[in-house]
Amino acid sequence: MKDFFDEHADRKAWMSLLAKAPNGRVSALLDGAIERPAFTWLRAPEIGSAMVRGRAGATGAPFNLGEITVTRCALTIESGAVGHAYIQGRSKADAEAAALVDALMQTDAAEMLRTNVLEPLRKELEQAKATRAAKAAATKVEFFTMARGED
Amino acid sequence: MYVAVKGGERAIENAHAWLAEERRGDTAVAELGLAQIKEQLKLSVDRVMAEGSLYDPDLAALAIKQSRGDLIEAIFLIRAYRTTMPRFGSSKPVDTGAMACDRRISATFKDLPGGQVLGPTFDYTHRLLDFKLAADGEVPETAMRKADAGHVPHVTKFLNQEGLIEESPQDDTAPPDLTREPLEMPANRASRLQALARADEGFTLGLAYSTQRGYGRNHAFVGELRIGAVPVEMDIPELGFAVEIGEVTLTECETVNQFKGSKTEPPQFTRGYGLVFGQSERKAISMALVDRALRWKELGEDFENAPAQDAEFVLYHADNIQATGFLEHIKLPHYVDFQSELELVRKLRREAVSAQVQEAAE
Structure with a gap:
C-alpha cells in the first residue's frame, strides 16, 4: 500500500512541476535531453478551464473564486506508457512536451529525464521563488521602541 | 409591429x-x-x-x-x-496559509510571527509625479535578505487562543456556481463571495466606504492582508489522484470586526473575508467589508436599511458587465419604442388641452 502511494506521490510531484513551467521551457529541456519518441494521441491537446476555489475566512466553506486556463492532453508511446498533461495556460505544444515527459518517466529513460528535465526545472522555479522571498524579507519591518521622557 | x-x-x-x-x-x-x-x-x-x-x-x-x-x-x-471554454473541473480550495507571501501585514497585531512584510507597495510613497520615469527606465537595485523558511500562518490562527475571534470551521459543502446557475435570493455566503470576487472594484469600494461612514457600520480592522502565489490543485479523474495544475497570485484580506454580541452570538470579534485574483488590496479590503456587512442576519444583527447590508441590492448591481450591458443598451436604436411614447405624449397633450377648453367654456 505504501509503495502504491509513493509511486503516486512521485508522479504527482513531476506532473505538478511540469504544470507550472514557463512557456516553452519543458520543450527546450526535453529536446536538449532526448530525441522525442513517436507517439499516438489518446486525447489531442485541448484548451479549457478549471474553477479555482477558495474558503470563506480562509478555512471555512468553499466558494468559487474564478477560473484559470488549462491545457490537457494524453498520449501513448511505443513502450505502451501513457503520458498525461494538465498544465496552466493555453500552450498545446507545452502540453504535448509535458505529456511526453510524463510517459517517458515511466520508462528506462526516467533517471536521465529526472536529471536533465525535472531537476533543472525544479531548481529554476525554486530559484525564482527564493529571489522573491528574499526581496519580500528585505521589506520586513524591524520595530524598535524609542525611550521617551526623563525616567 | x-x-x-x-x-x-x-x-x-x-x-x-x-x-x-x-x-x-x-x-x-x-x-x-x-x-x-x-x-x-x-x-x-x-x-x-x-x-x-x-x-x-x-x-x-x-x-x-x-x-x-x-x-x-x-x-x-x-x-x-x-464562455467558449470547456470546464475540466474544479480545484481543491486553495490553501492561502501556504501562500508564498510578497506582502503580509496586520493592522491589529504589531509583533506577529512572520513579521510585517511590506512588499512592493504604493503605501508610504509621497504620491508625487516621478518625472524620472518619463526620462528613462532605470530602476534601483532591489534589496534582498535571507528569508525565513516555511509557511507564514494566518494571524487569527495563533492569536485566537482566548477564543475572542469568531472561527471559520472547515466545511466541505460544494458551493453553488454563478456561472452555471443564476444567482438566487437569499444567497448563501459562498454565492455572495463568488459574486463579490468578480464584482466591480469601484462599486465594491463605494459600498465598503459607506459602511465606514455609518451605513451599516461594523468597525472593521484589517486583521491581515497578504499577497502572494498559491498552487492550484485539482483531482484528475483519469489518474485517480490530484496534481497541481498551476499557480495563481491572490490578494487576501481578513477583517476583524467589533461585535457587541447578539441574541445568538457572544461578544467577540467577527470576521469579513476578501479574496481576489492578482494584486489588488483595495478590492480585497472592500470585499471583506461588504462580506461582513452582508452577514448581519447570520450574526443576529439588526438590518439598518443600509445598502451594503442588502444582499439583493449589492449582488444584483455589483457586476459591471451586467450593468454595462443594460445601461449601454439604451443608446442602441429604440426608434419604434420612442415613436409610441411620442404618440402617447401627443395624445395626453391633446386631452389636457381639450379638458382646459371645456373647463373654460363651463
Whole structure:
C-alpha cells in the first residue's frame, strides 16, 4: 500500500512541476535531453478551464473564486506508457512536451529525464521563488521602541 | 409591429476600421506589445483577470490592448472568451496559509510571527509625479535578505487562543456556481463571495466606504492582508489522484470586526473575508467589508436599511458587465419604442388641452 502511494506521490510531484513551467521551457529541456519518441494521441491537446476555489475566512466553506486556463492532453508511446498533461495556460505544444515527459518517466529513460528535465526545472522555479522571498524579507519591518521622557 | 431598418452596414464597417486606426494611434510611436502590458501594466492585468473571472495574464493583456485600455471593455472580452471554454473541473480550495507571501501585514497585531512584510507597495510613497520615469527606465537595485523558511500562518490562527475571534470551521459543502446557475435570493455566503470576487472594484469600494461612514457600520480592522502565489490543485479523474495544475497570485484580506454580541452570538470579534485574483488590496479590503456587512442576519444583527447590508441590492448591481450591458443598451436604436411614447405624449397633450377648453367654456 505504501509503495502504491509513493509511486503516486512521485508522479504527482513531476506532473505538478511540469504544470507550472514557463512557456516553452519543458520543450527546450526535453529536446536538449532526448530525441522525442513517436507517439499516438489518446486525447489531442485541448484548451479549457478549471474553477479555482477558495474558503470563506480562509478555512471555512468553499466558494468559487474564478477560473484559470488549462491545457490537457494524453498520449501513448511505443513502450505502451501513457503520458498525461494538465498544465496552466493555453500552450498545446507545452502540453504535448509535458505529456511526453510524463510517459517517458515511466520508462528506462526516467533517471536521465529526472536529471536533465525535472531537476533543472525544479531548481529554476525554486530559484525564482527564493529571489522573491528574499526581496519580500528585505521589506520586513524591524520595530524598535524609542525611550521617551526623563525616567 | 417590427420594422427592420437596413443601411447601417457600410457605416459600421467604416467605424470599426477607424476604431482600429485610433487604437493604433500615431504610427510614429512604437506599437505596444502584449509582453509590455503584462509586465508593466500588471495591476490593470490583475483587475481584468479578477473581474473577468479568468486568470490568464496573456489573455488579459490582449484584452487591454484590444479595448484601448478601457478595463471594463477588456473585462467584457474576457467574460465572453471564458464562455467558449470547456470546464475540466474544479480545484481543491486553495490553501492561502501556504501562500508564498510578497506582502503580509496586520493592522491589529504589531509583533506577529512572520513579521510585517511590506512588499512592493504604493503605501508610504509621497504620491508625487516621478518625472524620472518619463526620462528613462532605470530602476534601483532591489534589496534582498535571507528569508525565513516555511509557511507564514494566518494571524487569527495563533492569536485566537482566548477564543475572542469568531472561527471559520472547515466545511466541505460544494458551493453553488454563478456561472452555471443564476444567482438566487437569499444567497448563501459562498454565492455572495463568488459574486463579490468578480464584482466591480469601484462599486465594491463605494459600498465598503459607506459602511465606514455609518451605513451599516461594523468597525472593521484589517486583521491581515497578504499577497502572494498559491498552487492550484485539482483531482484528475483519469489518474485517480490530484496534481497541481498551476499557480495563481491572490490578494487576501481578513477583517476583524467589533461585535457587541447578539441574541445568538457572544461578544467577540467577527470576521469579513476578501479574496481576489492578482494584486489588488483595495478590492480585497472592500470585499471583506461588504462580506461582513452582508452577514448581519447570520450574526443576529439588526438590518439598518443600509445598502451594503442588502444582499439583493449589492449582488444584483455589483457586476459591471451586467450593468454595462443594460445601461449601454439604451443608446442602441429604440426608434419604434420612442415613436409610441411620442404618440402617447401627443395624445395626453391633446386631452389636457381639450379638458382646459371645456373647463373654460363651463
